[in-house]
Amino acid sequence: MTEFVSTGSLLEPHIVEGSGDTTMVLNMGPQHPSTHGVLRLVIEIDGETVLKVVPDIGYLHTGIEKTCEAKFYQQVVPMTDRIDYLSPMSNNLCYCLAVEKLLELEIPPKAQWMRVLLNELTRLNSHLIWLGTHALDIGALTMFLYTFREREEILRIFEHVSGQRMMGSYFRIGGLALEPPFDFFDRVQALIKILPEKIDEYENLLTGNPIWGGRLKGVGYLSAADGIALGVTGPPLRASGVDFDLRRDMPYSSYDKFQFKVPVSNDCDVWARYIVRIEEMRESVKICQQALDGMPEGPIKADAPKVVLPDREKMKTEMEALIYHFKIVTEGFAVPAGEVYQAIESPRGEMGYYVVSDGTAKPYRVHMRNPSFATLQALQTMCEGRLIADVVAVIGSIDIVLGEIDR
């Protein structure tokens, strides 16, 4: 096995032939505030110019994929929240869709639309944090306070609907956990009514700002071909001119019933990623509005008593429901053998869940394809030959979350 493994240091200093000069190897992180978690970068620099960036990850590795194999299918849902703490509902949705595909379950329209609504709120939540921290990294401190003001209201809505601010676990295999509370739709309506002008406010602070433009424009160039070769997805790939969005092109959870534009830019730099995400926020607001206007009536859970827990009232009054409840809780439900891969468009790009079943009540294998993990590979291409100060701007622009990289 040794011929495949090198256990030396991550990066040997590289000596420029003939110049007599050596370059410097700089360690950034894992405790660096601009790395959005515990990312460690080993950077080789020549003066201020970056020659090489080597990411070192795994500091947050908690073995979630291994833990999932020891849980019942329904017990995995709360694990998926913890992978990406900025977009927990996207993870919930992707996992539930994958298991529903294995079970070939039909989900009622109201549950599907609620899932779309909450996923778009999650996207807004995640993009607000991205905007705040990205601006903070670059030195625009005010932005952070503005975006967290609106994010707080989104978190209050999440708490209202699921009982938890961040780790909602609101989606269930076969539908939703609970009926949305009575004033939920009014609160969402009030929020998305003010959001477009808030986004204008952010743009007023940043878009015309010459310092912001100077730090972002022309930095972190990534061509479309490089982006595809390096596995980049989501807003960074669309900012490189690839017009591909899973919500529109491979729709899931009734996204095909919504009208929205997919923002694309051909500038390929950090600025383009900023513009694409800002436009995405505006489109998300429109999707939320459509979801509120056209919210169908009906049940929120699939009609599958062996998979979906019965209503509390039914469970207490009907013997059959009580038996199903007992069986699901104590021994789970068997899922037919097979393998599925379900991908959704998370705020950071393509999120995929690969679930393999061997016919028992516990998943044989759960693998998460997380967008940040692949996007991190493009860091070297984006930073090479640029100034060291640009590394922070580039990390901010790909919007990484270390929880989902390390899992």
Added chain:
Amino acid sequence: MTAASHKDFVLAEHASNPAIASLLAWKQEALVDAIWDRSELTFTIAPDDIRQAAKIVQTAGYNFLEDVTAVDWYPSEPRFQISYHIVSHAMKQRVRLRAFLPGDNPVIDSITPVWPSANFYEREVFDLFGVRFAGHPNLRRIMMPDEWEGHPLRKDYPVEGYR
């Protein structure tokens, strides 16, 4: 339906699929099996042919590698299944390639020459399953510390650790 007749059925049903057409035109015996299940198309590829098959599928229009991962079927043999998920941006379709490897000395060709993005994924599979990728530029552990012993996602590695 037996496995062999299912394969023929799938190949006939999806004869217009560009990946099937090019794989068959290249090397019929490399395509060990074809499965159509829950609207997903899966090709089982002979492990020695995986790099070339990936190249063929890429040329057929499936331009984006989404994921590389493994499944450990311990204690049955062949033990390791390597799964590749590949999507086409133009056709808006996905295919899955998979290859089966034996339990002792699992080695397969790296597909990093075809898609550089396989780099991290293959390192992850090496780290957590102990499958080695020949021709990988930098096959080091990625999640676990360098000095870690064992491969945690193997089925004979208990959830609680060795006892």
